[in-house]
Amino acid sequence: MDFSRRDIHSTEIPVLCRSCEVRHKGMCGALNPDELTLLSRHTRQLQHSSGEELVGESTDVEAYDNVMRGVVKLSKTLEDGRQQIVGLQFAPDLVGRLYATESPMTAEAASDVEVCRVPKVMLERLIERNPALRKRLMDQALRELDEAREWMVTLGRKTASEKVASLLMLIAVHLDPDARGDRRIFDLPMSRLDIADYLGLTIETVSRQFSRLKKDGIISITANRHIEVQSLAKLQSRCG
Amino acid sequence: MDFSRRDIHSTEIPVLCRSCEVRHKGMCGALNPDELTLLSRHTRQLQHSSGEELVGESTDVEAYDNVMRGVVKLSKTLEDGRQQIVGLQFAPDLVGRLYATESPMTAEAASDVEVCRVPKVMLERLIERNPALRKRLMDQALRELDEAREWMVTLGRKTASEKVASLLMLIAVHLDPDARGDRRIFDLPMSRLDIADYLGLTIETVSRQFSRLKKDGIISITANRHIEVQSLAKLQSRCG
DNA sequence: GCCTTGCCTTGATCAAGATCAATTCTGGGC
């Protein structure tokens, strides 16, 4: 698995949401600060497990959401309730299916989240006359495709213990990218249920695998969510 | 799962590969016949399980392959040999990672395949000045992303029997799209091993599930590959 | 025709992970 840091400008730059007059610490992703300032129309704070949806099937608004802070989960549900998380979006990703008014998917806050809402037509009009933006959006789509396919290997061919190790690696890379050496410290941005739904496991199995990683001295956990990875190399070696 | 026929012009149109002077029955996909005639430089016939790779990591050629006939499998392999097929490409898909000279993936013929090879730089130059082509390629990327995420649900949350039913539905839709009524007849474009690698199962489990579908009168199989679906509705009801 | 080879099927057994059922931990309200 390729856990290298994605190519974004991680220095935070102020972004002013014109309509709400909220000043964010934004990051350069698909939309740069200027474009975001130009387009953003509404800023929302969403709380973890509020049940509120972002751009998604049921909230079929004509908009995209640019993630400013926190983690958004994209999930799909079978008729009998079985759920699978099919993607995580970190700042500064743009959430929402380009060129489609609905998508058979739900976007919800996995952690506490702040998003800037961008009207669909405005963005799509801007895409037409801005080749750089177009390229960045194409790159986000292709990167998400690569990530989805990489995760298919995890879902289809890895053991429970490899799955959990892979998730910890993924999050360590996204949430503590500047750490030095072999240790990483971060807070899990999601519940055990979310983790299970992302890995195609049950919460009990996830919990047992965490306990095993603790027992083996690879991680320590406090307050359920706070993770200290003692050795990233050892964790990597468990990713299959 | 959405098994609706993808939006392509399925009428076949002649395409002339200029360099090889081969005339194909092409279909309109990401590249239309004019663009393909303009760009194609070499036509290759690949045989099922020849081991030959299309555009991929090891054959790091500066080209894309446009599938004219047959089915191409995209797969990833873990160090210990566990394999996962992460996508199937049917005619007239374009195979190859846009804007990247290598991708951690292998593309091989799943069935007997005919492809038109297109030089990377030529296509990327054409993209710059052809908005319609650009949009079609963006749409293929977004569609592949949707399909990958849909398959993640299959891999992570469905039972073996639902997985096999889902694969049969997928192939029925692609390879016998014009069939009327509730019956479908087609040849499986891949081996049991490929099926297992696409579904995250073993060949034995796949075989048992086929046997069960036969016993329940939902499908009949002759010569290993030839499938007759007696009731698409019943098959659908087993997809989870 | 017979043998070989590769692919598929079937059966017996095993183990990883699911399920069911208690506890225990954590955080929030008072």
Next chain:
DNA sequence: GCCCAGAATTGATCTTGATCAAGGCAAGGC
């Protein structure tokens, strides 16, 4: 500090699908 509700852990048991092993079947070579 104490209580409560939701979340996480742990244990006991069961099920699904993997593994190991044997045999069937069809195509190609001689």
